[in-house]
Amino acid sequence: MPRDAVLHRVRTALGRGAGAPIPDPPPARIRIPEVDLESRIASFRTRIEALAGETCLAPSPEQARAAVAAAVEGKTAVASNAPFLAECGIPGLAGVRSGITDPAELRRQCAAADVGITSADYALADTGTLVMLSSLQEARLVSLLPPAHIAVVPRGRILTGLDELFSLLPRPAEQTSSMVLITGPSRTADIEQILVRGVHGPGRVTVVIV
Amino acid sequence: MSAEFQQHIHDTLADGRLQSAVYTSTGRLKEGRSAVVAHDVLPDYQELRTQANAIKKHAIENLDHYLEEFERNVEAHGGRVVWCKDGSEVADFVLELAKERGARLIVKSKSMLTEEIDLNERLERHGLESVETDLGEYIIQLAHERPYHIVAPALHKTREQVADLFTARLHVPHETVIEKQTATARAVLREKFLAADIGISGANFLVADSGAIVLVENEGNARLATSAPKIHIAIAGIEKIVPRAQDLATFLKLLARSATGQLLSVYTSFLSGPRRPDEIDGPEEFYVVLVDNGRTRLLQEREKRQSLYCIRCGACLNACPVYRKIGGHSFPWVYSGPIGAILTPQFLGVQREPALPFASSLCGACAEVCPVKIDIPKALLDLRCEVKKAEMREKQNRLEKLAFRVFAWVMSHPRIYEMAGRMAGSAFPEENAGWLRRVPGLMNFGPMRAWADQRDLPPPPARSFREMWRRR
Numbered sequence: 251m252p253r254d255a256v257l258h259r260v261r262t263a264l265g266r267g268a269g270a271p272i273p274d275p276p277p278a279r280i281r282i283p284e285v286d287l288e289s290r291i292a293s294f295r296t297r298i299e300a301l302a303g304e305t306c307l308a309p310s311p312e313q314a315r316a317a318v319a320a321a322v323e324g325k326t327a328v329a330s331n332a333p334f335l336a337e338c339g340i341p342g343l344a345g346v347r348s349g350i351t352d353p354a355e356l357r358r359q360c361a362a363a364d365v366g367i368t369s370a371d372y373a374l375a376d377t378g379t380l381v382m383l384s385s386l387q388e389a390r391l392v393s394l395l396p397p398a399h400i401a402v403v404p405r406g407r408i409l410t411g412l413d414e415l416f417s418l419l420p421r422p423a424e425q426t427s428s429m430v431l432i433t434g435p436s437r438t439a440d441i442e443q444i445l446v447r448g449v450h451g452p453g454r455v456t457v458v459i460v
Numbered sequence: 461m462s463a464e465f466q467q468h469i470h471d472t473l474a475d476g477r478l479q480s481a482v483y484t485s486t487g488r489l490k491e492g493r494s495a496v497v498a499h500d501v502l503p504d505y506q507e508l509r510t511q512a513n514a515i516k517k518h519a520i521e522n523l524d525h526y527l528e529e530f531e532r533n534v535e536a537h538g539g540r541v542v543w544c545k546d547g548s549e550v551a552d553f554v555l556e557l558a559k560e561r562g563a564r565l566i567v568k569s570k571s572m573l574t575e576e577i578d579l580n581e582r583l584e585r586h587g588l589e590s591v592e593t594d595l596g597e598y599i600i601q602l603a604h605e606r607p608y609h610i611v612a613p614a615l616h617k618t619r620e621q622v623a624d625l626f627t628a629r630l631h632v633p634h635e636t637v638i639e640k641q642t643a644t645a646r647a648v649l650r651e652k653f654l655a656a657d658i659g660i661s662g663a664n665f666l667v668a669d670s671g672a673i674v675l676v677e678n679e680g681n682a683r684l685a686t687s688a689p690k691i692h693i694a695i696a697g698i699e700k701i702v703p704r705a706q707d708l709a710t711f712l713k714l715l716a717r718s719a720t721g722q723l724l725s726v727y728t729s730f731l732s733g734p735r736r737p738d739e740i741d742g743p744e745e746f747y748v749v750l751v752d753n754g755r756t757r758l759l760q761e762r763e764k765r766q767s768l769y770c771i772r773c774g775a776c777l778n779a780c781p782v783y784r785k786i787g788g789h790s791f792p793w794v795y796s797g798p799i800g801a802i803l804t805p806q807f808l809g810v811q812r813e814p815a816l817p818f819a820s821s822l823c824g825a826c827a828e829v830c831p832v833k834i835d836i837p838k839a840l841l842d843l844r845c846e847v848k849k850a851e852m853r854e855k856q857n858r859l860e861k862l863a864f865r866v867f868a869w870v871m872s873h874p875r876i877y878e879m880a881g882r883m884a885g886s887a888f889p890e891e892n893a894g895w896l897r898r899v900p901g902l903m904n905f906g907p908m909r910a911w912a913d914q915r916d917l918p919p920p921p922a923r924s925f926r927e928m929w930r931r932r
Contacts, residue, residue, distance in 0.1 A: 253543040256698065256752045260524045263759035272522040276514040278706035281504070297723070331740075353741045357688070361654060377723045389740040390687040394680060412724075416709045423537060423670035423705070423732035427742055428687075431728040436680040438642060439720075440596035440614050441622055443485045446642040449595055450649065451680025451727065 280413045290375035290408045291459060297378025301434030302447060303455040311338040314402050314460045318367060319343050321400055321456060325364035328356075328396065332369035332387045338402055338460065340367060351386065360395035366452065368393050370403045372418075373457070376411035377433055380457065384428035393432060399452040405459050461815035468790035478616055482787045485615045490778040492721020493829065502717070511710050513833040516769035519668075519701050523759070526668040526701045527750065533671025537733030539746035546753050547577025550695060553749060554579070554660070555586050557691070563588070563657030567649075567689065569675070569682035570594040571662025572772055573697050573751055575607060575794040576807075579660075590660070593649050593681035595642060602629045608788035609796065610774035611719045616787065649681070659685035659743070663696035664771065665711060666748070669704045672732035673748060676715055676725045683727050692734070692743040698750050699768035705730070711771065714831035718773035754807040763842055767802055769832040776826035776836060782819055792816065798826035802839040810847045817843035856907070878927075884920045895919070 261268060285293070295305045308314035315338045322345055329341050329348035341348035346367065350356045360366060368388055372381040380401050384390050393399050409415055422429040436451030447453040472478055497505045519526055531541040544550045557563070566583065568574065568590055580590045580601065592601040596614035600607060602625050607613035614622075623636045632644055661682055663673035673694045675682045686692045702711065708730075716722040735742030758764040777783045777797030788796040792813040793804040801816050810817070817840045826836040870876050895916035 251543075252545050252549055255545055256543045256750065256756070257524055257527065259752065259756035260527070260698070260759060263756050264521060264523065266522070266524055268524075270525075272525045273518070275518045275703045276511065278704055279508070279511045279710050280706060301726075351740055353735075356740055357654070361650075379724055384735075384739050384742060386738050386740060390683070391741055394683050394687065412709045412712055416706045419705075421670050421705055422730055423533070423667075423672045427537065427731065427733045427736050427739060427746075429730040430683065431724060431730075433722075433724045433726050433728075436678070436726055438595045438679050440594070440599065440612065441617065441619055441638045441641060442481070443488055443612070443615075444638045446639050449642055449646055449679040449681070450593065450653075450684055 278416075280417050282414045282417060283410055285375065285410050287405065287408070290410060291405055293375040294373055294378055294408050294457075294459075297376070298434060298455070298457060299378075301378060303378065303434045303457065305457045305459060308402075308458050308460045311460060314338045314458050315340055315343070317458050318400055318402065322346060322365050322367070326362065327365040327367055327400075328359045328363045328392055329367040330369065330388050330392045334369040334404060334460075335367065335402060340402065350389075353389075356389055357391055357395075360389075360391040363396045365398045365400060366392040366394070366396040367400045367402065370401045370407065370457075372415060373403055373408045374411050374415060374431070375408050380432040380455075381415060382430045382432065383422070383426040384430075385426060390428055390430070393430075394451050397448060397452055398454040398456070399432075399435075400456045400458065402458045402460060408459070462792075462813055465790065465792065465813055465815055469786045472787040472790055473785065477618070478787060479785070481616055481618065483784055485612060486609075486778040486784050489612070489720060489774070493718055493775055493778070494721075496717045496721050496723060502713075508710055508714055509831055509833050512714055512771075512831055513769065515702060515707050515710065516832050517766075519703055520699060520759070520765050520768050523698065523701065526703055527698060529668040530666055530671055530701060530748075531750075533669065534733065534746075534748055535671070537671055537746075538736075539671065539733040539748060542747055542749045544749055544751045544753075546751075547579065547582065550577055550749055550751055551579060551582035551586075554583060554658075554693065555588070557693070557747075558583075558588055558658060561657065561691065563691070565652065565656045566590040566658045566660055567652050567656040567681075567685045568592050568597075569659070569661045569677065569685045570597050570613070571660070571695060572607075572610065572794060573662055573695055573753070574660070576753060577751070579695070591649070591652050591656075593653070593685055594677070594679060595645050595681075598645055598649065599625065602626075606789070606794055607796075609777055610772050610799075612774070616789070653681075653684045653688045656685075656689045658691045658693060659687075659689040660693045660695060661686050663694045663700055663748070664715065665708065666696055666701045666750075667703075667705050667708070667730075667732075668701055670730075670732055672705070672730050674708060674712075675729040675731065676712070676727070677729075678720075678722075678726040680727060683729055686729065686731060687742060690743055691745045691747070692731070693747045693749060694731070695749040695751060697755055698752060699755055699770075715771055715773055718775040718829065718831040758806050763839070764806055766834050767799075767806055767839060769834055770799055770803070771832060772799075773831060775829040775831065779825040779829045781821065781823065781825070786819070798836045798840075799834070802834075802836055802843060805843050805846070810843060810850055814847045814851070817841075817847060874926075878924065881920065881924045881926075 665674040783797040
């Protein structure tokens with residue numbers, strides 16, 4: 251059995267017996283700074299805009315709906331099943347497909363759509379990052395296949411950064427099979443170090459902060 | 461120094477275009493890194509390095525414990541862990557699974573381990589199509605080359621070369637605008653993603669307490685390869701383990717900064733198991749292949765273990781004055797630069813390219829930028845020592861071989877043997893109570909003398925057995 255062979259080699263090399271106790275690991279390093287919400291929002295916007303992502307502030311769900319409506323006008327879009335999008339009335343917009351739960355159907359729609367609309371479970375202020383946990387509300391492909399991604403996020407979900415995220419979710423795997431951190435539009439610099447956006451994922455990312 | 465190593469270095473130095481491409485690109489990556497680890501933007505950078513080093517050290521020294529914990533947690537989430545000693549076991553597993561599921565097309569995201577074991581070639585030999593989807597990896601796969609740089613595999617290619625390559629291999633019009641080249645790759649690869657049966661990824665980290673793999677990338681190809689196909693196989697070296705998800709708060713801050721000067725890569729995926737019943741999409745099957753391929757050999761020696769802390773950020777390549785002159789393809793294996801100079805001899809033996817640990821000025825730039833504090837210059841010195849010891853052994857072996865050749869020749873020629881016997885008898889060495897104290901000639905030199913000094917020999921008889929037999 252390769253399993254036993256590999257483990258045996260590891261143990262022999264380390265001089266450890268099977269199931270031998272281990273010393274405590276160094277404590278995890280989690281430092282959460284005190285940053286008020288307005289500064290978090292400002293930092294989030296600065297960071298994502300520095301990466302050529304776009305942001306807009308919508309004081310109310312209706313204004314968020316209007317912002318999304320303007321962005322998808324004349325285009326086809328797929329919206330995730332996030333309750334917050336429903337609160338904003340986004341699934342009812344013209345050209346927006348939503349309520350898809352069948353994976354094959356979802357994939358077809360996402361592959362053809364111009365825009366994918368999601369919410370986000372969290373956002374990180376110090377890096378300009380969206381945090382998406384896969385669920386029945388949020389599918390993986392909506393923020394991935396269409397060439398543009400719009401995320402509509404309640405402002406209270408903007409955390410300070412990675413440390414706060416991992417202190418809220420010390421074990422993300424207990425909640426989802428897939429947690430993705432999205433920091434700006436898809437990009438590459440693989441040819442001559444020239445920056446090109448939208449390689450495989452969306453080349454445009456817009457965050458509507460409600 | 462092997463002729464091959466010398467030739468590659470010579471060719472790279474003689475190619476002005478390549479010199480400027482490597483120098484500019486690594487320079488840009490280097491400056492990008494410096495800007496985001498500077499004290500005023502990341503005051504706790506040094507603390508993070510110390511923490512990263514401590515965690516890696518702890519994880520490596522208790523590796524069996526964390527591997528088993530990782531396995532339990534992957535299985536608890538409906539995934540499966542497969543253990544492999546080497547590349548052929550990895551290929552066998554993938555081939556067997558592909559056969560069972562009737563799979564033909566594989567999309568791959570970047571993985572240095574699969575480069576180590578030539579996975580694509582192994583799979584393609586058995587009729588599977590395995591397509592690299594990271595743009596740089598895709599380019600070098602089309603060109604049948606190995607990565608020039610750990611994080612920027614096609615760093616040496618110009619847009620003209622990419623245009624030629626795409627025209628020749630993809631039969632598209634000649635196009636030198638980089639945006640359009642990227643769009644071509646996107647279109648070709650998008651079809652592959654949607655048609656693929658299996659997605660293969662590497663793993664930047666294996667998280668023991670979660671049974672999760674972490675993938676860090678900028679293009680979205682790793683997300684697609686792990687989300688679109690029905691089967692996801694992650695292939696990773698056993699050293700990639702970190703104990704807890706919370707440790708990522710340390711490592712993620714260091715990895716992208718050190719690699720490309722980003723605060724975080726565009727996409728960081730934390731994947732644990734196949735799609736769950738309460739999720740819409742994702743793979744139906746999830747496998748993590750844990751590969752040894754020489755790693756346990758490094759584990760045996762305390763000083764070598766630290767090479768297994770490497771998180772493959774490539775910062776040491778960009779900082780290295782030698783890499784920046786001789787480039788990635790001068791190095792004899794898939795890992796180049798300072799980390800390649802220590803990994804290659806440790807994995808493949810110092811004889812693979814004895815000059816490699818000497819191809820360094822020991823300036824220490826690599827150690828200074830390493831986010832997990834691997835003491836590369838010290839490792840290079842240790843390896844130099846090993847090379848020298850191996851050379852001495854080799855010299856001794858040569859002498860010994862020569863001695864045995866002479867001995868065999870004498871023994872297989874009866875006349876010569878007899879003559880030698882007579883000569884030995886007539887040499888009259890010093891005698892002491894019927895024993896020979898000292899043997900004349902060759903035996904008085906070097907190691908032979910040390911050997912002979914401790915031993916007394918019986919003197920040769922006046923008449924040999926052969927002589928007595930003849931006169932019988």
